[in-house]
Amino acid sequence: xxxxxxxxxxxxxxxxxxxxxxxxxxxxxxxxxxxxxxxxxxxxxxxxxxxxxxxxxxxxxxxxxxxxxxxxxxxxxxxxxxxxxxxxxxxxxxxxxxxxxxxxxxxxxxxxxxxxxxxxxxxxxxxxxxxxxxxxxxxxxxxxxxxxxxxxxxxxxxxxxxxxxxxxxxxxxxxxxxxxxxxxxxxxxxxxxxxxxxxxxxxxxxxxxxxxxxxxxxxxxxxxxxxxxxxxxxxxxxxxxxxxxxxxxxxxxxxxxxxxxxxxxxxxxxxxxxxxxxxxxxxxxxxxxxxxxxxxxxxxxxxxxxxxxxxxxxxxxxxxxxxxxxxxxxxxxxxxxxxxxxxxxxxxxxxxxxxxxxxxxxxxxxxxxxxxxxxxxxxxxxxxxxxxxxxxxxxxxxxxxxxxxxxxxxxxxxxxxxxxxxxxxxxxxxx
Amino acid sequence: xxxxxxxxxxxxxxxxxxxxxxxxxxxxxxxxxxxxxxxxxxxxxxxxxxxxxxxxxxxxxxxxxxxxxxxxxxxxxxxxxxxxxxxxxxxxxxxxxxxxxxxxxxxxxxxxxxxxxxxxxxxxxxxxxxxxxxxxxxxxxxxxxxxxxxxxxxxxxxxxxxxxxxxxxxxxxxxxxxxxxxxxxxxxxxxxxxxxxxxxxxxxxxxxxxxxxxxxxxxxxxxxxxxxxxxxxxxxxxxxxxxxxxxxxxxxxxxxxxxxxxxxxxxxxxxxxxxxxxxxxxxxxxxxxxxxxxxxxxxxxxxxxxxxxxxxxxxxxxxxxxxxxxxxxxxxxxxxxxxxxxxxxxxxxxxxxxxxxxxxxxxxxxxxxxxxxxxxxxxxxxxxxxxxxxxxxxxxxxxxxxxxxxxxxxxxxxxxxxxxxxxxxxxxxxx
Numbered sequence: 033x034x035x036x037x038x039x040x041x042x043x044x045x046x047x048x049x050x051x052x053x054x055x056x057x058x059x060x061x062x063x064x065x066x067x068x069x070x071x072x073x074x075x076x077x078x079x080x081x082x083x084x085x086x087x088x089x090x091x092x093x094x095x096x097x098x099x100x101x102x103x104x105x106x107x108x109x110x111x112x113x114x115x116x117x118x119x120x121x122x123x124x125x126x127x128x129x130x131x132x133x134x135x136x137x138x139x140x141x142x143x144x145x146x147x148x149x150x151x152x153x154x155x156x157x158x159x160x161x162x163x164x165x166x167x168x169x170x171x172x173x174x175x176x177x178x179x180x181x182x183x184x185x186x187x188x189x190x191x192x193x194x195x196x197x198x199x200x201x202x203x204x205x206x207x208x209x210x211x212x213x214x215x216x217x218x219x220x221x222x223x224x225x226x227x228x229x230x231x232x233x234x235x236x237x238x239x240x241x242x243x244x245x246x247x248x249x250x251x252x253x254x255x256x257x258x259x260x261x262x263x264x265x266x267x268x269x270x271x272x273x274x275x276x277x278x279x280x281x282x283x284x285x286x287x288x289x290x291x292x293x294x295x296x297x298x299x300x301x302x303x304x305x306x307x308x309x310x311x312x313x314x315x316x317x318x319x320x321x322x323x324x325x326x327x328x329x330x331x332x333x334x335x336x337x338x339x340x341x342x343x344x345x346x347x348x349x350x351x352x353x354x355x356x357x358x359x360x361x362x363x364x365x366x367x368x369x370x371x372x373x374x375x376x377x378x379x380x381x382x383x384x385x386x387x388x389x390x391x392x393x394x395x396x397x398x399x400x401x402x403x404x405x406x407x408x409x410x411x412x413x414x415x416x417x418x419x420x421x422x423x424x425x426x427x428x429x430x431x432x433x434x435x436x437x438x439x440x441x442x443x444x445x446x447x448x449x450x451x452x453x454x455x456x457x458x459x460x461x462x463x
Numbered sequence: 464x465x466x467x468x469x470x471x472x473x474x475x476x477x478x479x480x481x482x483x484x485x486x487x488x489x490x491x492x493x494x495x496x497x498x499x500x501x502x503x504x505x506x507x508x509x510x511x512x513x514x515x516x517x518x519x520x521x522x523x524x525x526x527x528x529x530x531x532x533x534x535x536x537x538x539x540x541x542x543x544x545x546x547x548x549x550x551x552x553x554x555x556x557x558x559x560x561x562x563x564x565x566x567x568x569x570x571x572x573x574x575x576x577x578x579x580x581x582x583x584x585x586x587x588x589x590x591x592x593x594x595x596x597x598x599x600x601x602x603x604x605x606x607x608x609x610x611x612x613x614x615x616x617x618x619x620x621x622x623x624x625x626x627x628x629x630x631x632x633x634x635x636x637x638x639x640x641x642x643x644x645x646x647x648x649x650x651x652x653x654x655x656x657x658x659x660x661x662x663x664x665x666x667x668x669x670x671x672x673x674x675x676x677x678x679x680x681x682x683x684x685x686x687x688x689x690x691x692x693x694x695x696x697x698x699x700x701x702x703x704x705x706x707x708x709x710x711x712x713x714x715x716x717x718x719x720x721x722x723x724x725x726x727x728x729x730x731x732x733x734x735x736x737x738x739x740x741x742x743x744x745x746x747x748x749x750x751x752x753x754x755x756x757x758x759x760x761x762x763x764x765x766x767x768x769x770x771x772x773x774x775x776x777x778x779x780x781x782x783x784x785x786x787x788x789x790x791x792x793x794x795x796x797x798x799x800x801x802x803x804x805x806x807x808x809x810x811x812x813x814x815x816x817x818x819x820x821x822x823x824x825x826x827x828x829x830x831x832x833x834x835x836x837x838x839x840x841x842x843x844x845x846x847x848x849x850x851x852x853x854x855x856x857x858x859x860x861x862x863x864x865x866x867x868x869x870x871x872x873x874x875x876x877x878x879x880x881x882x883x884x885x886x887x888x889x890x891x892x893x894x
């Protein structure tokens with residue numbers, strides 16, 4: 033093989049695994065890193081190498097919960113919503129089993145094995161499409177979800193439908209495009225290399241030929257939330273830090289309260305969801321050009337944080353608590369009454385929180401030369417009807433941000449719990 | 464600021480600059496790395512850190528040639544074609560000057576300065592949109608080009624039109640979408656972080672409000688060619704290594720012969736192009752689902768290389784010379800007569816070569832659930848009519864690959880030479 037010089041792909045892939053194992057274990061086990069400190073020392077070469085290696089590492093596929101939910105959010109996303117095109121229950125069940133095997137292989141980076149590339153021989157189509165051959169696992173996670181429509185009477189699953197899995201109601205201002213809405217199934221592939229994420233979705237879709245068809249898909253190029261205290265808060269396309277108040281992987285109580293379905297949450301047919309989570313996906317187009325002509329003061333008032341540091345207005349540090357009572361020099365609330373952070377804050381929503389895991393997107397330009405760009409909102413929660421729905425109702429009614437955004441895609445999925453050794457997707461559902 | 468843990472962004476940005484300077488200087492100066500060797504030693508931590516740091520480094524904006532042509536190809540692309548919407552020559556000239564200043568600032572990573580974020584004060588729109596605030600330069604290059612239509616009579620530039628800048632002829636099989644074709648100007652932004660590339664295009668487009676409007680744009684998520692011997696050859700979405708025979712930055716004679724416009728290439732009005740290069744852009748949709756059902760043998764015959772190693776058929780190593788006379792065990796040519804590498808090879812094209820700098824893309828799914836994905840072909844050359852046109856004619860007529868691809872976007876641009884200190888884009892053109 034030739035060498036790669038400036039690209040980290042192979043250089044890092046060829047390096048030792050000790051640092052990788054350490055970081056991965058840390059990510060799973062807690063990874064306690066203080067926040068609010070400026071730890072420039074972390075930039076020393078050894079930490080640098082470890083961090084870069086971690087970008088290439090494999091994330092364990094099996095566990096109590098599916099990977100890709102509290103896993104420290106990777107940098108890139110390929111998300112796909114699919115419809116089942118067969119009415120044969122057994123074909124669907126078999127596909128979920130086949131997907132499990134393929135997902136486990138790909139998340140381990142095992143498409144790099146020669147056998148994975150060429151399949152059964154020169155006269156058969158290759159088992160793997162090959163464009164990720166030689167690339168490391170790149171933190172790939174593959175997370176599956178089932179939409180409400182999967183539980184209609186096609187597959188005899190109606191009695192297994194969890195009570196919490198309901199189509200979202202219409203919200204004020206929704207401009208949903210049916211071509212970006214709904215789906216019987218979803219696959220969320222996240223990785224630090226987009227080629228790896230795209231490869232994963234493509235190969236799963238290929239395995240599903242004749243059983244499922246792509247309904248819509250979305251590529252995300254930069255995360256918009258941190259799901260671990262070890263990650264800095266990234267910026268969305270409005271230039272603001274987004275997701276500061278997110279539920280984080282290190283908050284065991286917060287996860288139990290807000291993210292994971294508890295054993296007694298769903299009675300009867302939906303009990304297979306214990307340890308799973310519900311995913312709400314919303315494609316939020318941002319009117320970039322309008323926003324970009326808005327004054328900094330207006331932008332900060334709309335969000336309720338300062339743009340540079342991300343501190344709540346009236347405070348100085350990103351993680352300072354929001355003080356809604358504080359007045360500004362003009363005697364009005366420092367955080368305006370229609371500011372996004374005020375309306376979305378748990379204190380104004382009876383304690384509601386969610387785990388956000390969204391991505392920035394840009395899908396080129398629309399017909400009048402404006403960027404078709406925004407935030408692909410992904411959020412995991414224990415019960416959409418009790419978390420996302422009231423939160424979005426509050427925002428849809430009053431959020432100052434509504435002037436600059438448009439929700440044009442929407443879906444909800446039940447993401448089952450993680451798999452133990454030997455288990456496969458669909459096993460509990462079809463049991 | 465909080466720390467970032469698994470992401471390399473801040474960790475690496477905070478580290479020493481010595482390694483960065485070394486790698487950047489190496490990239491510009493030659494960076495002689497043997498190819499064909501398996502240099503696992505390069506994966507040692509210090510090299511790892513240096514390579515990862517290099518991904519964050521700044522690429523010099525000024526020089527003999529524009530950056531972004533022979534610069535070792537970065538991992539991500541945002542490309543935009545624009546139309547000029549004013550007929551005021553001075554407005555256009557001024558915009559090119561403003562773009563120069565903004566491009567120089569952004570390629571240096573200088574949007575990270577607080578002043579760059581907030582502009583002139585709280586009541587003005589921020590000077591920078593902010594979503595790359597805190598991110599390193601990430602190898603950003605911004606490359607500008609002028610389309611043939613810029614030289615119509617709107618701006619008094621007709622007499623400055625280089626003879627080599629002509630609209631491409633129609634090719635057999637072309638299925639061009641006017642919404643992805645042409646443009647008065649183009650901006651190619653390449654970076655190792657897509658957020659940085661998208662940010663650059665967005666801010667230049669914003670500066671051009673009222674003067675230019677986006678005609679079409681394309682996001683690329685993984686490079687499909689190497690432009691330096693220090694880079695391994697990447698894979699395209701057919702899973703094959705692509706661009707093995709590319710003109711490389713280290714080939715001074717090859718660049719002079721095939722890439723850079725020589726002082727006497729363009730007489731009269733086009734002399735300002737000396738040291739520049741012509742860019743051909745083609746959006747090549749790949750029929751992924753059809754390809755994925757094709758046998759490995761058929762795939763390798765269509766390409767003319769083996770899928771795993773990338774070696775020419777009948778040979779064993781990627782960089783082995785192509786042997787078109789060699790017969791396979793069945794007595795037929797090892798490299799079929801309609802194989803892509805045979806038809807595209809300089810020996811079959813009278814010595815024609817080009818510098819390819821393309822990217823994989825996926826723009827979601829089309830109306831029937833197939834991936835709208837493929838290769839955004841970008842190639843730099845000295846004279847499109849003598850290089851790309853005969854090459855594409857030969858391919859369009861006979862290439863076995865045509866069954867699996869479709870050219871649906873096309874454009875050609877004259878990319879002027881690099882800028883010396885104090886110069887700006889358009890200065891020579893408008894002189």
